[in-house]
Amino acid sequence: MIKHKLSYRKQKIFSGVAVFVFFLLILALRAFSTDYIETVDDPAFEKRIRPAVVFYHDDHNDRAGIDDCSVCHHVYENGIKTADMSVGMACSDCHMSGPAAAPDLIRVYHLQCRGCHLSEQAGPVTCGGCHKK
Ligand code: HEC
Ligand code: HEC
Ligand code: HEC
Ligand code: HEC
Structure with a gap:
């Protein structure tokens, strides 16, 4: 009992x-x-000239077949990309040294996003294709 x-x-x-x-x-x-993410909205851009960039995070990565998070959320050591991830950090955390560095931040966004679309010949490459009204 x-x-x-x-x-x-x-x-x-x-x-x-x-x-x-x-x-x-x-x-x-x-x-x-990350299902809630529908646009890229980097806090470093205070005023935006262009409409928000459509980016359905999970859907995009499923359809593009990207499994490795570090393809975008990367970490470099001595100029060499490692297998580590920078998930949880904004791109501007590393790519924006000051307010005057906005052009460089735009450059790396375009290089990563548009660069892959160009090399894979898939995904939008025109301004309006990403910055949708
Ligand atoms: C094609 C590029 C790309 C890939 C691949 C990718 N992400 Fe992201 N992720 C982004 C971008 C861009 C943002 C920023 C969205 C924003 O500004 O709101 C983001 C945001 C996030 C956030 C939110 C961060 C925050 O501070 O709010 C998390 C969490 C995240 N990603 C996790 C992941 C994980 C986990 C993977 C792998 C399974 C992954 N991501 C793969 C591009 C990518
Ligand atoms: C933890 C810091 C860190 C984060 C977060 C980060 N990067 Fe980087 N990234 C680097 C470093 C370091 C390099 C090496 C080259 C350099 O110093 O600019 C690099 C290189 C790059 C390059 C190649 C630059 C060139 O001139 O060839 C691109 C494109 C890029 N990053 C885009 C992004 C994007 C887009 C995000 C957000 C999804 C991001 N990075 C997040 C640190 C980071
Ligand atoms: C490593 C490659 C790669 C990177 C990095 C990448 N994309 Fe893509 N993207 C693709 C591919 C592949 C497609 C086409 C998917 C399909 O067939 O539907 C695509 C499609 C898209 C589309 C069309 C709608 C959709 O969701 O399919 C948009 C919008 C888009 N990408 C935005 C972005 C943005 C913004 C970034 C940067 C934050 C980015 N992409 C980074 C590979 C990439
Ligand atoms: C492959 C997708 C893609 C293409 C194509 C693209 N952009 Fe962008 N662009 C982005 C992303 C992602 C950001 C970062 C957005 C954010 O966080 O608000 C950005 C940021 C910007 C910004 C800084 C934010 C703002 O609105 O002031 C400007 C300006 C800009 N892009 C202009 C352009 C112009 C002009 C073109 C065509 C020549 C273009 N972009 C093509 C993805 C793209």
């Missing part, structure tokens, strides 16, 4: 832990979800 009671209590504890882990998992999935 006592043995049974104990195991019942253990069961309760276990289900409590299971519920807790479940909520942690949901939180983690929400934190890592």
Whole structure:
């Protein structure tokens, strides 16, 4: 009888832990979800000249068949690209040394996005193809 009671209590504890882990998992999935991203919206551009760039993050990467996050979220060491990722950082965190460096930030965005579209001959390469009204 006592043995049974104990195991019942253990069961309760276990289900409590299971519920807790479940909520942690949901939180983690929400934190890592990128499904909500529909445009590129780098905080470094205070005033934009062009309309926002359409970029359905997950959908884009699925359709383009890009599995390796470091293709875009890259890390360099001594000028050489490593296998590490800079997920969670804005491109401007590394590519914007000051307010005057905006042209360089635009340059690297265009180089990465348009550059791949050109070399793969897929995806938009005209201004209006990315900066959609
Ligand atoms: C084709 C380029 C590209 C690839 C591949 C890519 N991302 Fe992104 N990701 C971006 C861009 C651009 C943004 C910034 C969107 C914005 O400005 O709102 C971003 C934003 C994010 C953010 C949000 C960062 C924040 O601070 O809000 C996360 C998280 C993220 N990506 C994770 C990933 C993961 C995980 C992978 C691999 C499975 C991946 N990305 C692959 C281009 C890419
Ligand atoms: C953790 C810092 C870091 C982040 C975040 C980062 N980069 Fe880079 N990136 C570098 C470094 C370092 C280089 C090496 C060349 C250099 O110093 O500019 C580089 C090189 C590049 C190049 C080649 C430049 C050239 O002149 O050939 C492009 C294009 C580029 N990054 C685009 C991006 C884009 C777009 C994002 C955001 C999706 C991004 N980078 C995020 C650090 C970063
Ligand atoms: C490594 C290659 C690669 C990079 C980097 C890349 N793209 Fe693409 N992109 C593609 C391919 C491939 C397609 C065509 C996918 C298809 O067949 O539908 C595409 C399609 C698109 C489209 C058309 C609509 C869609 O979602 O399919 C848009 C818009 C787009 N890309 C924007 C961007 C932006 C903005 C960036 C930079 C943040 C970027 N891409 C970076 C490969 C890339
Ligand atoms: C392959 C996609 C792509 C193409 C093609 C493209 N851009 Fe962009 N451009 C981007 C991305 C991504 C950013 C960063 C957007 C952001 O964070 O707001 C950007 C940023 C900019 C910015 C700085 C933000 C602003 O609106 O002031 C300007 C200006 C700009 N682009 C002009 C152009 C012009 C002009 C052309 C045609 C010659 C062009 N772009 C073609 C993807 C593209």
